[in-house]
Amino acid sequence: MPEHPAPKAVSRPVPTALLTCAMAFSMLQLFLLGALGPRLVDELDFSPTVLGLTTTIGFGTAAVLSPAGGRIVDRVGPRRALAALLLLSAAALGLIGAAPGAGFLLAAVALGGLPQALANPATNKAILAAVEPARRGAVTGMKQSGVQLGAFAAGLPLAALAGWLGWRGAVWTAAGAAVVTAVWALRALPADPPARPGAPRPSLVPRGAIAWLAVFSLLLGCGIASVNTYLALYGVRRLGMEAGAAGALVAVLGVAGVVGRVAWSKAARPGRAEWLAGGAVGAALLLAGAAVVGPLVWVAAVAVGVFAVSANAVSMVLVMQRAAPGRAGQDSALVAAGFFAGFALGPPLFGLLAAAGRYGWGWTLVATEFAAACAVALAWAVREGRSEGAGGGVRRG
Secondary structure (H helix, E strand, O other): OOOOOOOOOOOOOOOHHHHHHHHHHHHHHHHHHHHOHHHHHHHOOOOHHHHHHHHHHHHHHHHHHHHHHHHHHHHHOHHHHHHHHHHHHHHHHHHHHOOOOHHHHHHHHHHOHHHHHHHHHHHHHHHHHHOOHHHHHHHHHHHHHHHHHHHHHHHOHHHHHHHHHOHHHHHHHHHHHHHHHHHHHHHHOOOOOOOOOOOOOOOOOOOOHHHHHHHHHHHHHHHHHHHHHHHHHHHHHOOOOOHHHHHHHHHHHHHHHHHHHHHHHOOOOHHHHHHHHHHHHHHHHHHHHOOOOOOHHHHHHHHHHHHHHHHHHHHHHHHHHHOOOOOHHHHHHHHHHHHHHHHHHHHHHHHHHHHOOOHHHHHHHHHHHHHHHHHHHHHHHHHHHHHHHOOOOOOOO
16 A cells, blocks of 8 residues: 555645756766766776775665665655755765775765665655655656766766866866755755654565565666766777767766656556566677677667666656555665665676676676566566465555
């Protein structure tokens, strides 16, 4: 049973653009590190393996803190949580721009895990509170596309700005924009209800559909994070691209992800998940094939956005359809924790192969991770079909 329906009349509707921006800023730091990776590796003098560690630390922090973030959002409300995540994003970006070396950079990235832990619970809670059920899928797809909007911003305008102001100036510009968005959130969002102290702690163990979605998200996250982190570096070091063109690959992936997330989220159901994960397998194999036929890398970037990235948006719609009463934030956080754990685990494994120059094996690993996600989605769809056939009353999205 989903969380309580939205009220029929909402005096201050939630701006979809604001939710989209909040999702973009929550993960912008990691897209920037991927798009600016060639510059950072050279200027700060660290290895591709350390670049992978930035993703591991950022998403590892987010995975650990997500369950607590879900409880916080359920307790204090989405307006306070969204303002906090935007200010924390600004602080993390500001510190990344000031990093003198790898150690300071990794500490700043860890701080950036906090807004990631708040992002999905806060935005999902805002949608459930103020968007009528018929529009929730479309609004969720749009706000989830904000993550890929962040990829586009990192790969094109901010990467171009880095060529003019330097990479530090580009990161500081992003930090300032996050502060402006936090002010917008405080002015535009309806007031939160009074905080609910003393509420009993819900279970931190995902169950039922939430458990299936968490495992699916973990495997999906492993592959997506590797692509986000190493696509630009692959373009420069293996395909001989200029740094600007390699950054544009991240932007192309971002645009494709925006379109895919909006389109697929309108028809989210378990049967969509396995098809999207299967398409992601093909996208990873195209990345490997680009080592032989270079232009394939552009097709592969589009395919990763349309299939792999979109699958995550579909999973968030499914969470909202299945959230227990009063647990939208917590259930969203548990699935997001699985996704973040995948982001933490995937890049270090790929980084070991990248450091040895074995990008082909790296993309094969990514294809395997996507294939495992596809298998989980298929198993879940079969289980739900059997439950419905037996009169189990499982609600399909």
